[in-house]
Amino acid sequence: MSAAASAGAKDPGAALPGARLDWIPLALVPVLALAALPLVGSPPTWVTLTVAGLAMGMMIFMMASGLTLVFGLMDVLNFAHGIFISVGAYGAASVLTRMAGRLEQPSLASDLSAMVPAVLAAIALAGLLGWFFERVLIRPVYGDHLKQILITMGGLIVFEQLIHVVWGPDIIPLPRPGAITGAFIVGEAAIERYRVLAVIVGLALFAAMWLLLNRTRIGLLVRAGVENPEMVESLGYRIKRLFVGVFVAGSGLAGLGGAMWAMYQEQVTAQMGMQVLVVIFIVVIIGGLGSVGGCFVGAMLVGLLANYTGYLAPKLSLGSNILLMVLVLLWRPRGLYPIGKA
Amino acid sequence: MLARMLSGDFPRSRVLTAVLLAILIGLAFAPFIFPGTRSLNVAAKVAVFVLLVASYDLLLGYTGIVSFAHTMFFGIGGYGVGIAMVKMGAGWGALAIGAAAALTLSLAIALAIGLLSLRVRAIFFAMITLAVASFFQILASQLSPLTGGEDGITFRLPEPLQSRLAAYYLVFAVALALFLLLLRVVNSPFGRVLLSIRENEFRSEALGYRVVTYRTVANCLAALGATVAGILYAIWLRYTGPDTTLSFDIMIDILLMVVIGGMGTLYGSAVGATLFVVAQNYLQDLMKLASGAAKGLPLLPDLLHPDRWLLWLGLLFIVCVYYFPSGIVGRLRARGL
Amino acid sequence: MPEPMLSLAGVNTHIAQYHILQGVDFEVPRGALTMLLGRNGAGKTTCLRTIMGLWRASAGSIRMDGREISRAATPDVAQLGVAYVPENMGIFAGLTVSENLRLAARSGEPDAGRLEWIFGLFPAMKTFWNALAGNLSGGQKQMLAIARAIVEPRRLLLVDEPTKGLAPSIIANMVEAFRELKRTDTTVLVVEQNFNFAKALGDTVAVMDSGRIVHTGRMDALAADSALQTKLLGLSLEAHQ
Ligand SMILES: Nc1ncnc2c1ncn2[C@@H]1O[C@H](COP(=O)(O)OP(=O)(O)O)[C@@H](O)[C@H]1O
Numbered sequence: 001m002s003a004a005a006s007a008g009a010k011d012p013g014a015a016l017p018g019a020r021l022d023w024i025p026l027a028l029v030p031v032l033a034l035a036a037l038p039l040v041g042s043p044p045t046w047v048t049l050t051v052a053g054l055a056m057g058m059m060i061f062m063m064a065s066g067l068t069l070v071f072g073l074m075d076v077l078n079f080a081h082g083i084f085i086s087v088g089a090y091g092a093a094s095v096l097t098r099m100a101g102r103l104e105q106p107s108l109a110s111d112l113s114a115m116v117p118a119v120l121a122a123i124a125l126a127g128l129l130g131w132f133f134e135r136v137l138i139r140p141v142y143g144d145h146l147k148q149i150l151i152t153m154g155g156l157i158v159f160e161q162l163i164h165v166v167w168g169p170d171i172i173p174l175p176r177p178g179a180i181t182g183a184f185i186v187g188e189a190a191i192e193r194y195r196v197l198a199v200i201v202g203l204a205l206f207a208a209m210w211l212l213l214n215r216t217r218i219g220l221l222v223r224a225g226v227e228n229p230e231m232v233e234s235l236g237y238r239i240k241r242l243f244v245g246v247f248v249a250g251s252g253l254a255g256l257g258g259a260m261w262a263m264y265q266e267q268v269t270a271q272m273g274m275q276v277l278v279v280i281f282i283v284v285i286i287g288g289l290g291s292v293g294g295c296f297v298g299a300m301l302v303g304l305l306a307n308y309t310g311y312l313a314p315k316l317s318l319g320s321n322i323l324l325m326v327l328v329l330l331w332r333p334r335g336l337y338p339i340g341k342a
Numbered sequence: 343m344l345a346r347m348l349s350g351d352f353p354r355s356r357v358l359t360a361v362l363l364a365i366l367i368g369l370a371f372a373p374f375i376f377p378g379t380r381s382l383n384v385a386a387k388v389a390v391f392v393l394l395v396a397s398y399d400l401l402l403g404y405t406g407i408v409s410f411a412h413t414m415f416f417g418i419g420g421y422g423v424g425i426a427m428v429k430m431g432a433g434w435g436a437l438a439i440g441a442a443a444a445l446t447l448s449l450a451i452a453l454a455i456g457l458l459s460l461r462v463r464a465i466f467f468a469m470i471t472l473a474v475a476s477f478f479q480i481l482a483s484q485l486s487p488l489t490g491g492e493d494g495i496t497f498r499l500p501e502p503l504q505s506r507l508a509a510y511y512l513v514f515a516v517a518l519a520l521f522l523l524l525l526r527v528v529n530s531p532f533g534r535v536l537l538s539i540r541e542n543e544f545r546s547e548a549l550g551y552r553v554v555t556y557r558t559v560a561n562c563l564a565a566l567g568a569t570v571a572g573i574l575y576a577i578w579l580r581y582t583g584p585d586t587t588l589s590f591d592i593m594i595d596i597l598l599m600v601v602i603g604g605m606g607t608l609y610g611s612a613v614g615a616t617l618f619v620v621a622q623n624y625l626q627d628l629m630k631l632a633s634g635a636a637k638g639l640p641l642l643p644d645l646l647h648p649d650r651w652l653l654w655l656g657l658l659f660i661v662c663v664y665y666f667p668s669g670i671v672g673r674l675r676a677r678g679l
Numbered sequence: 680m681p682e683p684m685l686s687l688a689g690v691n692t693h694i695a696q697y698h699i700l701q702g703v704d705f706e707v708p709r710g711a712l713t714m715l716l717g718r719n720g721a722g723k724t725t726c727l728r729t730i731m732g733l734w735r736a737s738a739g740s741i742r743m744d745g746r747e748i749s750r751a752a753t754p755d756v757a758q759l760g761v762a763y764v765p766e767n768m769g770i771f772a773g774l775t776v777s778e779n780l781r782l783a784a785r786s787g788e789p790d791a792g793r794l795e796w797i798f799g800l801f802p803a804m805k806t807f808w809n810a811l812a813g814n815l816s817g818g819q820k821q822m823l824a825i826a827r828a829i830v831e832p833r834r835l836l837l838v839d840e841p842t843k844g845l846a847p848s849i850i851a852n853m854v855e856a857f858r859e860l861k862r863t864d865t866t867v868l869v870v871e872q873n874f875n876f877a878k879a880l881g882d883t884v885a886v887m888d889s890g891r892i893v894h895t896g897r898m899d900a901l902a903a904d905s906a907l908q909t910k911l912l913g914l915s916l917e918a919h920q
């Protein structure tokens with residue numbers, strides 16, 4: 001940074017708030033967790049449920065973050081986002097079933113030697129499909145919401161069918177690697193290993209995205225573009241290129257999320273993308289359209305709530321996230337972290 | 343006389359007129375022209391879906407907003423009748439009460455959704471309706487004492503409607519009447535304001551039209567139309583369940599019918615719905631033949647497999663959105679056929 | 680006479696089905712400040728947006744420094760050295776002042792000396808260097824928008840109503856800033872409604888009405904001819920004096 005700039009940066013006279021974090025929505029996550037403790041009663045159960053909720057939230061975040069970024073930057077709401085999730089899951093399944101041998105040995109190294117390629121295949125496949133979507137389907141209808149929704153729905157119909165053509169119509173069972181099956185026992189609480197893995201991957205991803213968005217020039221461009229793409233272009237940047245990059249990255253992330261989700265569920269179906277899509281939309285709405293941080297908080301809230309209610313009132317569980325959405329919208333009509341335009 | 347019935351909105355294409363006449367005559371005399379349970383089922387489904395799709399077109403084609411809650415309203419109609427018939431017995435009173443309750447509930451929900459989300463952005467509306475509709479699906483499967491869960495509700499109808507013929511003509515007559523009513527709506531001053539909002543929201547607002555109000559009213563009318571369609575379908579099937587009304591697959595079917603038939607032309611809904619329902623029932627037979635013929639070739643048999651018929655309609659859908667936004671009807675009119 | 684920095688000839692612009700610009704002709708001479716005046720809705724904003732490539736001209740020619748740019752994409756127009764301050768200022772509210780300026784510096788970091796110069800014009804930029812742009816006052820936002828346009832030397836500045844909604848004291852600050860800018864021989868095109876502001880700064884002037892240019896000439900000549908002012912700008916003028 002230049003001398004003048006850093007001199008300005010040290011200026012203590014700045015009376016206006018800077019880019020300070022709005023912590024209230026963030027605080028909702030621990031508040032929700034703590035509020036559930038007396039209701040659940042038994043602490044070990046609570047620990048298990050909380051870890052499960054966080055793990056689920058992380059996976060939802062992986063699948064949803066791309067959607068919210070794409071929406072924020074390009075004003076495109078991709079109803080076919082679920083396809084990237086399904087394709088990621090199928091891609092991972094194809095690799096894993098071919099490497100089933102490696103999963104049978106009880107070593108973490110050999111498990112990883114199958115899982116890493118599987119996840120990479122998922123990301124690559126979904127990213128490639130994302131590139132195709134952006135180039136062929138969405139590019140001609142930028143700026144036209146109605147056509148965007150219709151075209152992405154069309155893409156959803158066609159690609160869901162093509163998945164059946166390529167991978168067949170049946171559910172594919174997925175072997176879960178031995179090293180990450182089973183649970184750690186901490187005190188009396190059982191914590192599934194896979195959930196810990198999901199939390200670690202999710203946190204790493206969030207940290208990487210945060211750094212990319214807040215500490216790099218590309219991130220600066222993306223944040224500005226989310227707010228006002230026209231102005232970014234007027235400053236001389238070709239935002240279309242940025243669009244493609246973000247779209248492919250977002251699709252890849254959805255593929256990653258799909259792969260993780262499939263391994264969690266231990267099976268793959270063509271409808272799974274569409275099934276989680278509703279949850280993803282809810283998370284994106286709760287977080288504030290276009291906000292990655294909001295998406296993260298929203299995903300955690302939805303994940304935790306689903307697990308607590310699943311234990312406390314199973315009948316309510318499936319609908320809990322909609323109730324959460326309604327409450328959030330009543331409190332903040334544009335979501336937890338509203339972004340400039342709307 | 344004819345002009346008044348059609349609200350002055352003629353098909354404006356000779357081929358289209360012929361097709362519409364064929365549909366009308368086919369439906370009006372279906373029990374006599376196509377005897378047999380399967381074809382009568384197809385005819386009743388066509389009648390119901392023409393109404394369902396036309397009411398959806400009021401939203402998509404005439405107002406320019408995408409809703410994913412249309413099947414929810416369809417389902418509310420079906421469940422309203424179903425629940426009333428089961429709980430109160432197979433009488434006309436129960437039928438009326440069930441229908442009235444369903445219509446009231448639909449109206450209230452449509453109003454709430456519209457007021458909550460239509461003032462924000464049209465795209466927000468699409469997401470909210472998707473969420474609310476999926477909530478209803480969950481509700482229907484969880485409240486199984488009332489809704490029968492995944493199995494749905496089978497019920498008996500009051501005596502005269504036990505006759506297939508009577509039930510069919512009830513369905514046909516109500517669907518036709520409401521279709522003509524919708525035609526009246528879109529050709530009224532109200533309908534013209536909707537179109538001008540769709541063309542340029544900015545201008546319409548500047549001209550003093552309350553865009554939110556118009557959209558909300560359109561949303562309510564569409565919801566009522568879907569509810570009536572749901573009532574009719576339940577009456578015809580003497581059954582209502584998640585797969586026949588609420589499922590997201592039906593929502594996709596509706597989108598396909600509207601777009602392929604022609605958005606913003608109610609006649610397109612009629613053509614689209616007929617084409618789709620007939621294809622759903624008979625295209626698969628055709629594909630079975632084609633798939634068999636392509637045996638031995640790579641991939642082609644899979645692509646032509648009867649279960650993949652949606653793939654081809656999906657492609658047709660995409661082509662329509664890009665190149666023929668007013669669908670089959672628009673094409674026919676543009677080419678002066 | 681040297682070639683003008685920017686010249687428009689027969690420019691037509693349609694927005695949806697509306698024919699907004701109906702043949703716009705005028706020139707922006709090099710190193711001078713040109714005022715584009717006209718009543719509300721005359722098409723001034725549309726004109727700037729068409730130059731930037733944010734609306735596509737349906738006919739006519741726009742030449743920047745001898746190059747045809749009427750078909751160029753917005754980033755390309757900007758890369759040719761055109762900076763644009765839109766009517767709504769277009770600042771990034773969720774970014775800090777420093778981030779706003781860093782983004783505007785296409786070569787990477789803003790030059791230290793240039794920044795000092797900008798801080799001299801608009802001291803608030805220094806004070807609020809790390810503040811979120813969205814938290815600035817209206818006047819400060821306008822200053823940031825202009826600072827962003829000049830953070831690197833540009834060949835042509837397009838500024839849409841820089842005084843809109845500003846308090847008189849801030850307008851005085853703006854006048855000073857534009858005077859300083861004129862000393863650097865930057866070519867500027869300013870859209871204005873405030874005639875006093877225009878009179879104080881303009882070298883040449885063009886007046887629009889209903890999508891056409893209805894007058895071009897020297898600013899001081901127009902300032903001296905109150906009959907012509909009334910004819911061209913009507914009563915809206917008095918409201919601003
Ligand atoms: N997005 C738009 N859609 C339709 N008409 C528009 C749009 N933007 C501007 N207009 C119309 O174009 C004309 C010129 O507008 P504008 O260029 O903003 O005028 P000015 O900046 O001189 O006040 C006005 O009649 C305005 O209503």
Ligand SMILES: [Mg+2]
Nearest residue numbers: 723724725766
């Ligand atoms: Mg203007």
